[in-house]
Amino acid sequence: MKKIAIGVAGFLALAILAVLLLRSSDEVKIEKTLRECADAAERGDPEGIIRHLDPACTLGESDHAAFCARIRREIGQVRGTRIELGIAATVDRDEATVSLEVGVRAAMRDLGRSGYGLKMRRFDGEWRITRVDEVR
Numbered sequence: 001m002k003k004i005a006i007g008v009a010g011f012l013a014l015a016i017l018a019v020l021l022l023r024s025s026d027e028v029k030i031e032k033t034l035r036e037c038a039d040a041a042e043r044g045d046p047e048g049i050i051r052h053l054d055p056a057c058t059l060g061e062s063d064h065a066a067f068c069a070r071i072r073r074e075i076g077q078v079r080g081t082r083i084e085l086g087i088a089a090t091v092d093r094d095e096a097t098v099s100l101e102v103g104v105r106a107a108m109r110d111l112g113r114s115g116y117g118l119k120m121r122r123f124d125g126e127w128r129i130t131r132v133d134e135v136r
Contacts, residue, residue: 026091026122027091030087030091030098030120031085031087031089033052033120033127033128033129034087034098036052038085038102040075041075041083042081042082042083046068046072049071050072052128053067053068053128053129054121054128054130057132059132059133059134060132060133081104081106081111082104082106083102083104084103084104084105085100085101085102085103086102086103087099087100087101089120094121095119095120095122096118096119096121096122096127097117097118097120098117098119098120099115099116099118099135100117100118101113101114101115102115102116114134115134115135116132116134116135117132117133117135118131119131
């Protein structure tokens with residue numbers, strides 16, 4: 001029984017290691033970009049988010065200007081909170097599809113969670129958000 005438990009534990013350790021090592025550098029860069037957006041939101045800095053958007057980026061049916069206005073308006077409401085991200089990215093050359101879950105917490109209280117579908121594209125080595133859709 002002890003040998004079986006050790007074998008199972010070893011197999012799980014190898015599986016976890018393989019997942020961590022097989023993550024592409026692009027996935028890591030995408031996660032870093034999205035974490036920078038979350039950090040900017042926590043600081044109340046809407047421009048820190050907008051700088052990661054492609055100039056043609058839209059949110060659903062909203063155009064770029066309306067999307068940026070919404071970011072500027074809503075960032076003040078989350079200031080002083082902690083933002084938690086759940087990210088799953090699929091990269092295909094210079095494009096990526098990202099499933100993003102955003103959780104907002106204040107002190108010990110969960111203020112809510114939202115889901116988003118993102119399209120991202122690599123421009124000059126930097127990943128930028130090209131489209132955002134809210135998932136309901």
